[in-house]
Amino acid sequence: MDEFLDDRDDEQVDDLLMPEEDETSSNQLYEHFRFVADKGQSLLRVDKFLVDRMMGATRNRIQLAAEVGCIRVNDKPVKSNYRVKPLDVVSIVMDRPRRELEIIPEEIPLNIVYEDDDLLVVDKPAGLVVHPGHGNYTGTLVNALAWYLKDDPAYDPNDPALGLVHRIDKDTSGLLVVAKKPEAKAHLSLQFFHKTTRRAYRALVWGIVREDEGRIEGNIGRNPRDRMQMAVFPEGDQGKTAVTHYTVLERLGYVSLVECRLETGRTHQIRVHMRHIGHTLFNDERYGGNEILKGNTTTKYKQFVQNCFAICPRQALHAKTLGFVHPTTGKEMFFDSEIPADMAALVDRWRVYATTKEL
Missing domain, CATH: 3.30.2350.10 (Pseudouridine synthase)
Structure with missing residues (x-):
């Protein structure tokens, strides 16, 4: 079940172990977690000790927390290689109190x-x-x-x-x-x-994807150089297994419209996997897709792309289909969502460009 809950656990642990971006830090520290090693505890690195006890935590995140003094043993800051001994009190402290979320009903339109x-x-x-x-x-x-x-x-x-x-x-x-x-x-x-659901996405990506279809496999985890990004770790034990299948639907000038089917469900999976194979999602600001990554250098072309960014001011990604078995009736359910107006208009612009190539 941990694999399915991957995104939720990552966000909760990040919120606790990483500093707030919009709050001013103070000298006061607040305890968020406390663990007491039992009498029979064998010597064990503190990062491994905490990973074994915190759902959703990774050693990388624990190590980052230790680097900034958030991991303490017996009230003293320790590095991630500290070895926990019997009866050690291991705590995680932050410069803000732990926020208990209460879901407040808000009248927001839903489709x-x-x-x-x-x-x-x-x-x-x-x-x-x-x-x-x-x-x-x-x-x-x-x-x-x-x-x-x-x-x-x-x-x-x-x-x-x-x-x-x-x-x-x-x-x-x-x-x-x-x-x-x-x-x-x-x-x-x-x-x-168990990966029995059916999920297909539409994505507009930079570049002409040469293969008509393909499979992308590569562990996905938090980028150690930028905590706001995820990254692919092709080798080793970093991150979690991730698999994406893609099929090219249209090639349009300097972009491609693709269908992506998820075998796993990691944070930013399609965005990271497509970037990994050299086809960043169009206008994906977090991963550099809001720059002109393919095309020519004419003023008209640059203006065309800027107009496209304005038409669809977000990453061009839509969760189009969803299929599952109804939990009570056992009936197979399948839903299909129309591509929203902003992304549809974006694709139409590129179709016109691919046909005329006047820029």
């Missing part, structure tokens, strides 16, 4: 494409954050669901056994399934874990 007693399917617009977390504690899809289901006595938005079964990024549009009952969430979660 519900299907609903029954067990679940609902939402078509999320680009720009809507899915779940409260670092920097976004209100105004999220979860807050909107709390409002939408406020009259359902069985739905508690603060109960982790209910609600979102998977996630997509803030500036990615498309389909998500939400569980209204614990049994439904458990059943759907297992389908994601």
Whole structure:
């Protein structure tokens, strides 16, 4: 089940182990976690000790926390190679108190494409954050669901056994399934874990993808040089296994429209995998896709691309299809979402360019 919950756990651990970007740090420290080694504890590096006890934590994140003095043993800062001894008190401290999130219902419009007693399917617009977390504690899809289901006595938005079964990024549009009952969430979660769901995305990427179809495999983990990015680690034990399949739908001048099918569900998976093979998503600011990566140097072409950026001011990625087995009826469910207007207009512009090549 940890594989399915990958995105959620990463965000929670990051929020605790990394400094806030928009808050002023203070000299006061607050304890977030405390672990006491038992009497029979064998000598063990503190980073390994903590990874074994914190869901979603990686050794890399623990090591980064140690570097900035957030890991303490018996109230003294230690490095990640410190060896924990019997009865050591290991704590994680931060310069801010631990924030307990309470989901507040907020009246935010939702596009519900299907609903029954067990679940609902939402078509999320680009720009809507899915779940409260670092920097976004209100105004999220979860807050909107709390409002939408406020009259359902069985739905508690603060109960982790209910609600979102998977996630997509803030500036990615498309389909998500939400569980209204614990049994439904458990059943759907297992389908994601066992990779039996069907998920296909549309993406516009920089460059002409030569192969008609392909498979990208490479562990994905937090970029050690930029905590806001994920990165591919082709070798070694860093990151978590990730597999993406792609098919080229159209080649349009200096970009390609592709369908991406997820075998796993890692943070930024399609964005990172496509960049890894040299085809960054169009206008993906976090990964450099908001620069002109392919094409010529004419003024007209540069203006054309800038106009395209303005038409679709986010990464050109849409969660188009979603398929799963209904947790109660056993019926196969399949949903398809139209590509939203901004991305459709973007693709149309490139079609015209590919046909005329007047720039």
